[in-house]
Amino acid sequence: xxxxxxxxxxxxxxxxxxxxxxxxTVALVIDPQRDTDRVDTAAQDAGVAITHVAETxxxxxxxxxxxxxxxxxxxxxxxxAADNVAFEREPILPGREFRVGRLSVKAVxxxxxxxxxxxxxxxxxxxxxxxxxxxxxxxxxxxxxxxxTDLIGPEDTAGLAHEQYASVRRLVAEAxxxxxxxPTHGFGSFCSIGPASKIPTSTIGEQAATNHALTDPDxxxxxxxxxxxxxxxxxxxxxxxxxxxxxxGPAVLDVPESVDxxxxxxxxxxxxxxxxxxxRVAFAASHLRGxxxxxxxxxxxxxxxxxxxxxxxxxLTLLGAHDDVEKAIRDLARIGIDSPDAAVxxxxxxxxxxxxxxxxxxxxxxxxxxxxxxxxxxxxxxxxEEFAASHVQGALNVPLHELLLRLDELADTKTWVHxxxxxxxxxxxxxxxxxGRDVVLIDAPFRGAADAGVELTRDTHE
Numbered sequence: 001x002x003x004x005x006x007x008x009x010x011x012x013x014x015x016x017x018x019x020x021x022x023x024x025t026v027a028l029v030i031d032p033q034r035d036t037d038r039v040d041t042a043a044q045d046a047g048v049a050i051t052h053v054a055e056t057x058x059x060x061x062x063x064x065x066x067x068x069x070x071x072x073x074x075x076x077x078x079x080x081a082a083d084n085v086a087f088e089r090e091p092i093l094p095g096r097e098f099r100v101g102r103l104s105v106k107a108v109x110x111x112x113x114x115x116x117x118x119x120x121x122x123x124x125x126x127x128x129x130x131x132x133x134x135x136x137x138x139x140x141x142x143x144x145x146x147x148x149t150d151l152i153g154p155e156d157t158a159g160l161a162h163e164q165y166a167s168v169r170r171l172v173a174e175a176x177x178x179x180x181x182x183p184t185h186g187f188g189s190f191c192s193i194g195p196a197s198k199i200p201t202s203t204i205g206e207q208a209a210t211n212h213a214l215t216d217p218d219x220x221x222x223x224x225x226x227x228x229x230x231x232x233x234x235x236x237x238x239x240x241x242x243x244x245x246x247x248x249g250p251a252v253l254d255v256p257e258s259v260d261x262x263x264x265x266x267x268x269x270x271x272x273x274x275x276x277x278x279x280r281v282a283f284a285a286s287h288l289r290g291x292x293x294x295x296x297x298x299x300x301x302x303x304x305x306x307x308x309x310x311x312x313x314x315x316l317t318l319l320g321a322h323d324d325v326e327k328a329i330r331d332l333a334r335i336g337i338d339s340p341d342a343a344v345x346x347x348x349x350x351x352x353x354x355x356x357x358x359x360x361x362x363x364x365x366x367x368x369x370x371x372x373x374x375x376x377x378x379x380x381x382x383x384x385e386e387f388a389a390s391h392v393q394g395a396l397n398v399p400l401h402e403l404l405l406r407l408d409e410l411a412d413t414k415t416w417v418h419x420x421x422x423x424x425x426x427x428x429x430x431x432x433x434x435x436g437r438d439v440v441l442i443d444a445p446f447r448g449a450a451d452a453g454v455e456l457t458r459d460t461h462e
Contacts, residue, residue: 003130004103004122006182007042009033013303013331014062015188019136020046021122026101028052029069030120030136031184034251034334036065036072052100054078054092054107056138056184057117058085058244060151060237061191063336068250078107080116087247094118102126108174112164113139113147113191115156119171121179133179135204141168142186144197146213150230151191151237157230161223168213177205190233190304194226231385235401236307236335243336251333255326259317259343264352267317273310277320277328278346280426284362284441288319288348288355293430296324301423303331308401309427316340319351360433364444365452368416371440376414381428382446386420388459392449400424407435418442 007020011033019030020042027048032039043050050073053066057080067087070077081091092098094109103122110119120136139147146168149160181202185191194212208214216222259267268274268290276283277296287293294306310316316332318325318340325342332340343351363371368378378395380387387397398406400419415437419425422443429441450456 003126003128004124004132004134005046006131006134006180007046008182009038009042010187011062011334012188014334015186015190015192016062016184017182017187018184019182020048020050021100021103021134021136022046022048023101023103023124024048026051028054028100028103028105028120028122029066029075030054030182031056031059031138032065032069034063034065034068034248035253035330036069036250037253039065039069040072049073050075052076052078052098052105054105054118054120055080056119056136056140057114058083058241060114060240061185061189061234062334063240063248064244065248065251067247072250080118082116083245085245085247092118106174108171110137110140110167110171112149112160112167113185114152115160117147117167121171121174131180133176134182135171135175135179136182136184137171138184139191140164140183141171141181141207141211141213142183142192143181143199143202143207144211145186145192145194146211146226147185147191148193148230148233149226150193151233158223158227161226162219164226165213165219165222168211172204172208172214175204177203177208179204181207190237193231194229232383232399232401234304234308236312239312239336248336251330252339253326253330253333255322255329255344256339256342258345259341261350261352261354264317264343265354267315268352268355272315272317274317274319275306275310276348276430277318277324280422280429280441280443281362283426283430284443285359286348286357287359287430288352289358290355290434291319291348291430292434293426295423295426296320296328302328303335305400305424305427306332307335307337309404309431311404318342319348320344321346358433360429360439360441362441362443363416365442365449365454367440368442369453372416373414376416377411379410379415379417379428379432381417381419381424390446390456390458392418393455393457400428403428403431407432410437412437414438414440416440416442418444418446420446
């Protein structure tokens with residue numbers, strides 16, 4: 001028999017991690033994402049059989065692959081007995097201990113992120129030079145902070161924040177100081193809250209010494225601080241928990257047959273959501289009338305913002321290179337947007353030759369200063385807390401995720417749109433242009449605005 005090993009399966013697009021923990025022969029999977037083929041590969045590479053799959057909680061930020069993975073492997077699927085789910089699983093009670101091969105696993109009650117949240121403390125009785133103890137904390141104790149407590153509802157938020165304070169202490173008491181800590185959230189996920197750290201690894205002891213949830217001796221102060229840190233989260237979260245409680249099926253990741261030009265033209269003319277995956281520079285220079293820009297690239301922007309900005313459960317057609325379409329389908333499946341159609345190709349004119357190609361200008365901060373005239377709007381599509389910290393003097397703030405619902409609030413004049421990096425502004429500019437607005441994309445980092453001579457200000461009210 002080998003010693004305990006933990007394999008991290010990273011989903012940077014959503015800021016989450018799943019885990020395969022094994023003893024060299026059999027494995028437990030914690031919080032698997034919808035695209036379970038990555039977990040299958042990790043198990044094959046490790047030469048282990050998946051015998052157990054466990055959820056720390058009913059997830060709010062992604063569709064789980066737990067049920068499908070457990071069925072594929074004939075594994076025990078562990079979900080809190082208190083969770084009301086519509087599928088067969090092994091109901092686990094808080095405090096229960098079980099074995100996975102040589103490894104001992106204890107389910108620790110850690111309410112806070114949700115009412116029924118569990119963490120799992122996994123111990124190896126004879127670790128040798130391997131890992132002796134690992135803590136899988138889900139959305140409870142994160143690196144530098146904790147999971148947010150406002151996802152269940154406003155009436156539960158404060159009470160869950162108090163529970164979070166107690167839960168992380170309970171978890172620290174259950175584990176050894178040198179236990180490795182493996183949270184699910186906190187790597188860019190909107191499920192984290194407060195001053196989450198960007199460190200790649202940590203231990204229970206390190207967090208006990210540095211995490212504000214554990215170092216703040218005043219529970220009421222901690223709760224006030226946590227509630228003051230609450231920010232907006234993606235609207236698609238509302239659909240994740242119900243989907244997970246029903247028992248999601250496996251993800252379908254195949255690239256569909258390409259939509260023919262006549263049908264694509266019909267969809268564009270009908271006002272359906274046709275998403276161009278090319279870079280925002282290419283989109284601004286030439287795009288199909290009626291399409292919108294959600295640039296596919298690195299980081300978490302594409303999945304989170306498409307799911308947040310566009311109306312839920314509407315027909316969706318992706319336009320772009322085969323590789324980008326394939327990756328986008330995988331990413332969207334993780335948040336329950338299944339089997340979108342696609343028109344594969346990098347030249348929009350070929351994809352729909354009967355639809356006019358349009359463009360709008362791009363500029364930088366110097367261009368804004370030189371070319372903007374009186375009465376033209378500077379639209380900041382960052383989130384409200386970003387705007388409050390610093391913004392262009394006189395700018396209007398409409399966060400990207402609110403833009404479609406607030407188009408009527410915007411004066412019908414030339415609009416110069418920006419964000420932090422250019423990504424969100426690229427999406428916003430495409431939405432405004434689709435709505436017939438005269439738009440200029442400020443495709444430049446906000447951090448360079450002041451150096452270019454743009455006058456900035458900040459909100460001073462508390």
